[in-house]
Amino acid sequence: MSHPNRERADRILDAAGELLLRMGYRKVAIDDVARAVGIGKGTVYLHWRTKELVFQALMMRESADLTDELLTAIKADPAMILPHRMIPRSFLITQRRPLVMAMLRGNAEMFGSLGDLALKKQQDELRTRFEEAMLRCGLLRSDVPNLTYALKTATLGFYVGDTLSGDFEGIPLEEKADVLAHLIRTAFEPPGEPDPGAVAEVAAELSSALEELVSSYREGIYAHDPTRAPG
Template identity: 30%
Template sequence: MANSKLDNEAREQRILDAASNLIVRQGYDKSTMSDVAEEAGISRGIVYLHFDTKEKLFEALLIREITHYGETWNAYFESDPRSGTIGGIFRGVLNAINSRPLMTAIVRRDKRILGSYLHKPGGMLASLESSSVIPDLIKALQTAGTVRKDIDASVAAHIFDILSHGQLTLGDIKSPDTFPPFEVVMETLADMMDHWLTPEGGGNSEAGKAVLRQIGAAAEAQFEQMKQAKELNEGQES
């Protein structure tokens, strides 16, 4: 029985891996359940045993990607002594987003990859778009003494978004072959943000880490609530 459960979980991950590769390559709208089955090397019937619609398969994939993002960010946060500064936070966020192509597409709201699901009313992406924590994070970091208090938090959050999305979308208008190494760009941007936003005399990075733990826990709880609401809705539909 235990082996059967493990086989079932491994097969589900295999399906999700195949769907991720396929959707990044040709987009959500052009990918079919038959395509996913072929990519995974299994029958279409087995795919439907795990996910009875393409939308449910994609939402399971979104949950996995966002979970992986959180795990990557947490690992970085606990290992980097600078993770409590605003520049360290920026670097950690971009490194975690950049770690998987589909996660990058989610943050970019990439129309080619996400297709018609991007603007689905009540979809997971709509919920994520309305739950940005950056403005609240910067205000909390100001209170903790990690970020200058004379800076408008909403303006700083907007610039944070500009830099983040600019790094992720610049390849749409310039050849990536001309870019400096990603790690070098992230380090330089992090240093610039720390220089601009850290109070004179140095900010309180330990207090910044405490703020991050608190906001991270709240974001994780919100994500769990969203998953539970999705599962409840699916249960009512079935």
């Protein structure tokens, strides 16, 4: 069901996203967002009470869209859940979303105010669940010390590497994803072909976890929607 207020909420988020990319979180004011949409500031506050909540909703919408992309890929090919495919695919999807990159990289103060979000907690829980399922089904090596730390830091370098050094800016994005895939495959996955039954089991489990995540994001985006009954 389409809703005029829902459509207006989306227009507010679109404008907030464009301004975030152009000006950075700190400089964007609700006045700017309202002006870009052609509405009064008070109308923005009908949807979200504070600037933080506007950007929190924007983050949720981006996360939901990004997760949907990943889900589509897993449904098309369950083997997409293998770490050396899933992690590079997430990397590519994220890198192609300038808003997510801006949120990850340049807007530390925004993450300061939104850092204790339920959003982050949900993502961490999902990561833990994913790793446990992979280990249980023999799709990750069980002999890697501090596996969570190792996986996270190995992957993080690909997201922030360019901000630390300009040496590798010339490497095309697809090539970087291939390097990441090679690293994950050789360092974290057991040798040999994965068992198709294990792949199917983890794909089913992960898909339903991701679907839950998407629906809770979508719910959260419009949590302050003026059309919703209180309570």
